[in-house]
Amino acid sequence: MTNRTQESETSITALLHYLWTKKLYVILLPLAFGICTAFWSLTLPNLYKSTALLTPADGMSESGLQGLTGQLGGVASLAGLSFGAAGGQSKIDVALAILESRQFLFDFIDRHELAVPLLASKEWEPEAKTLEIDPDVYDIESQKWVRKVGFPRRQVPSKMELYETFLGVLDVEQDTTTGIVTLSVVFKDPHLAQHWASKLVDDLNDKMRRREVDKTRKNIAYLKAQVEKTENVEVKQVFYDLIQEQYKNLMLAEVREDFVFDVIDKAIVPEMKDSPKRALMVVVATFIMGFLVVVVFLIMFLLKDESKYEQS
Numbered sequence: 001m002t003n004r005t006q007e008s009e010t011s012i013t014a015l016l017h018y019l020w021t022k023k024l025y026v027i028l029l030p031l032a033f034g035i036c037t038a039f040w041s042l043t044l045p046n047l048y049k050s051t052a053l054l055t056p057a058d059g060m061s062e063s064g065l066q067g068l069t070g071q072l073g074g075v076a077s078l079a080g081l082s083f084g085a086a087g088g089q090s091k092i093d094v095a096l097a098i099l100e101s102r103q104f105l106f107d108f109i110d111r112h113e114l115a116v117p118l119l120a121s122k123e124w125e126p127e128a129k130t131l132e133i134d135p136d137v138y139d140i141e142s143q144k145w146v147r148k149v150g151f152p153r154r155q156v157p158s159k160m161e162l163y164e165t166f167l168g169v170l171d172v173e174q175d176t177t178t179g180i181v182t183l184s185v186v187f188k189d190p191h192l193a194q195h196w197a198s199k200l201v202d203d204l205n206d207k208m209r210r211r212e213v214d215k216t217r218k219n220i221a222y223l224k225a226q227v228e229k230t231e232n233v234e235v236k237q238v239f240y241d242l243i244q245e246q247y248k249n250l251m252l253a254e255v256r257e258d259f260v261f262d263v264i265d266k267a268i269v270p271e272m273k274d275s276p277k278r279a280l281m282v283v284v285a286t287f288i289m290g291f292l293v294v295v296v297f298l299i300m301f302l303l304k305d306e307s308k309y310e311q312s
Contacts, residue, residue, distance in 0.1 A: 018301045019294070029293050034286035041278040045123035048190035049274035050197045053265035054181040056092050057258055092179070095208050095260045096172065099183075099200065105166055106159050108203055117192055118165050119157055120147075124188045131189040169193075170200075181261065190270045197267035209259035216250045 019026060098104050109115060120138035121131050133140055137147040145156045153161060171184040183200060187193040220243055227239045253259065 015298070015301055019297055022297050026290065026293055026297070030286045030290035033289035034282050037285035038278065038282045041276055041281050044276045044278075045188045046273040047186050047188060047275045048124070048193050048270040048272075049184055049186045050190065050193040050267040050270055051182060051184040051265075052197050052201055052263060052267040054183060054201065054261040055264050056179050056181075057256075057260055057262050091208065091212075091260055092174075092181075095204060096174065096181070098207060099172060099204050100167065100170070102160075102163055104204075104207060105163050108200065109159070109162050109166060111203075112196070112199055114166065114196070115157055115162055117187075117189065118162060118169075120145075121188050124190065129191075131192070169196075180264075183267075185267070186274060194267045194269045201261060201263060201267075205257065205259045205261060209253055209256065212253045212259065213250060216246055216253060220246045220250070 109118075116133065116138055117131060120133050122134045123132055124130075125132055135146075137145070139146050147155060149155065169185055169187050171182075171186065173182045174180070175182075183197060185193045185197040185200070187196070223239050223243045223246065227236055227243075230236055230239070
């Protein structure tokens with residue numbers, strides 16, 4: 001037992017001595033890698049994060065169709081109609097799905113002219129307060145794309161490429177406990193980050209409002225058609241009441257700006273960059289390289305030690 005302990009201590013001592021003989025590599029390689037990482041990190045553009053906090057607006061727990069179904073369910077037996085079980089998704093779930101949908105973002109990118117800043121911007125110039133555009137990607141004077149890309153990309157960006165790029169700067173999270181939604185845009189230009197975050201909320205509310213208006217009008221048309229079909233006076237009166245209720249919903253939908261989300265904390269222009277965290281990158285890179293160097297020398301020591309053992 002004593003011999004094994006002595007052998008173990010001898011091996012550890014030999015390993016430490018071996019690493020000490022390689023101390024220049026152990027120190028200089030991680031240091032050099034850290035310096036290279038520092039220079040590389042300086043080539044990365046600063047990214048700024050603008051965030052808006054949203055809360056579901058009052059009465060957004062169920063869709064208009066679901067609410068109408070619940071109302072009609074009570075008179076289904078009188079009218080001889082069947083509307084099925086009340087169900088479906090909440091307006092919040094629908095709104096969040098629409099927010100990241102292709103068609104909504106296609107329209108958003110076109111409406112607010114996001115193509116050039118998304119794909120041709122280099123970095124934000126804080127002193128001049130301008131976003132530098134890469135002339136090798138987009139010619140400002142001729143307003144033409146001049147970039148050179150390989151298949152399947154095209155010189156003029158497709159809607160799908162713009163959509164995928166924008167998803168990379170957009171982050172949406174919902175707290176399942178409180179229902180609060182955090183919408184963030186991370187981009188090179190802090191002013192555009194704030195502008196896009198604000199416009200996303202405005203456009204989404206407008207989209208959901210117009211969607212609800214169209215749905216309510218269809219509900220009214222449907223109810224009016226049912227009035228014409230039935231001869232039962234009591235059922236007709238119920239339908240008239242429902243039509244009146246739908247007109248109230250229509251009026252509220254048309255005048256309410258924050259239709260699906262109320263903004264509890266507006267997006268502002270960030271003053272400090274969100275990333276890259278250059279100091280952290282250098283520390284992590286140096287540590288990883290140092291660890292790898294030690295592992296390599298450890299393997300070399302074990303192979304060398306095993307070779308000596310076989311020869312003996």
